[in-house]
Amino acid sequence: MPTILLTGATGYIASHTWLALQAAGFQVVGVDDFSNSSPEVLNRLQALSGQAPVFERASVCDGAAMAGIFSRHRIDAVVHFAAFKAVGESTAKPLDYYGNNLGGLVTICQAMRAHGCHRIVFSSSATVYGDPASLPIREDFALSATNPYGQTKLMGETILRDLGAADPQWQTGCLRYFNPVGAHDSGRIGEDPRGTPNNLMPYVAQVAVGRRPRLSVFGNDYPTPDGTGVRDYIHVVDLADGHVAALRRLLDDIVPRRPGDIAACYADPALAQQLLGWQAHHGLDRMCADSWRWQHLNPHGFAAA
Template sequence: MSYVLLTGGAGYIGSHTALELLTAGFNVLSFDNFSNSSDEALGRVQQLTAKPLISIKGDIRDEAALRQLFTDYNISAVVHFAGLKAVGESTQLPLHYYDNNVTGTLTLCRVMREFGVKKLVFSSSATVYGDAKQVPIPETAPRSATNPYGQSKLMIEHMLEDLLRAEPDWGICTLRYFNPVGAHESGQIGEDPNGIPNNLMPFIAQVAVGKRDKLSVFGNDYPTPDGTGVRDYIHVVDLARGHVKALQYLAKHSGIEAINLGTGTGYSVLDMVNTFSRVNQVAVPYQIAPRRPGDIASCYAQPAKAAKLLGWQAEKTLDDMVRDSWRWQSTNPNGYNAN
């Protein structure tokens, strides 16, 4: 029996991808240090799919543990989610981010090569585009980074490109996510951030459920339709299905492809707040606050390559995103901790 290894498989995107892979008939092995995730998520994935899933605790920087994993299991491909992802925190702890994200990926690739596993889907980010000069953003747009988190993703992209040039028999998909939101429609798995959320949707949901007093909207003077920042929000289930399509593509192709995963539509912060309130019939108090350093006005994807190469496109609407976010948050006000 062969397995798809998910590093960081218990995380927000990892757990939803595990569910979609199991549903599509793959065998799934998760390797996660649980620094920002819960094994409860994978337990719920097994309940939802009625299929077994192997979960092992470990850190991708631990080469001996990875080697043991590849020895014990027949791994055919890797989906690499494991990584720290808070932009603000990365500016305070840059060495921690480079060690975890870059060194971790280097260690993973070294062990993959040792065991002859050369199919990799890498979890990258639209942050590699920096402050893009054009929207929608195509994969060919210039890359840059404005913070250590983004820089770590960009360094990994360069590393994987160099690896492919040296060893053309690898098959690598670098998936550049835009802004994942939402939750599985069951309300059983969703985003469960540690402490204060870094992302907009879980903050909105925590305000709506009464965990936080109000939302701060950072800046209302951007050159956008309502003055607030515009982003490409994509439902996490659509995103997870993109990983299934990428693995199916890599089964037949070698080389490296960078692919945007987004809807191609930008929504403002106030669009998100107002839609959440309308769909879920719940108030979301907010206040306007000063812009945050480094935030950009508008960022959304040109997703045509994913449709052409993978046969994938986002299907869920903004209403779906806010409805599923609220179902998860209202059913699990304390996340995976005991309610």
């Protein structure tokens, strides 16, 4: 099976995606610098999967480190999560966000290109839609990020789109998800934000276990039924499965049509049966089995005879 490089691998969504990829039969190489995650995640992943994680500690902004990873491992595709992700913090530290989020993406893509890897699933965000004119949001809505974090995601999508336009070998997918919540049903991995949680669910959970004294509601004067913000949520396990689905699509080698091919062509053999008494007896399973037997026994055809 293909080997997938998972960046930001010990983060919340990425760690669940790691397990989903393994369950789907993929080999995973993880990379993270633990700037916003814990090394303990690796121990939990090993306990859950029964496999020692293949892991490299490095920043995705370190070009030499990324080149080394691609040299040591045969990477078939990348799922790129590594990024700073707090909207509020991004408004206070825009240069940090542009430098890390865009610099990391460019560095990864440069390492990929140098080692002949051209498939990447990019962790984008619903923040690229800004304040939408109507709801629910669809993929074809206008894009208008309203903060530096969202801008880095929007620019990241543009970078990948430009790569694909310049070189058709590149196959890219951008997933714009909204608010992931929940955790693995084992309770062994989940969301563990550093500092004050930016999202509702971990905030509520931390209040419930006594880590925080109270839940703050940020604003009650929005034009909504009760004045508070309205959001939707997706379980992180479903989101992880979505990344696997996107990856499978990229790994299917769909290339341009061959000259002269038509859309459909298949026969009606009724006349041969009527006039000749002939009919086929070997179904598709037998066709595949016999074809494989021949190729398996003669990998180089008659040339080696």
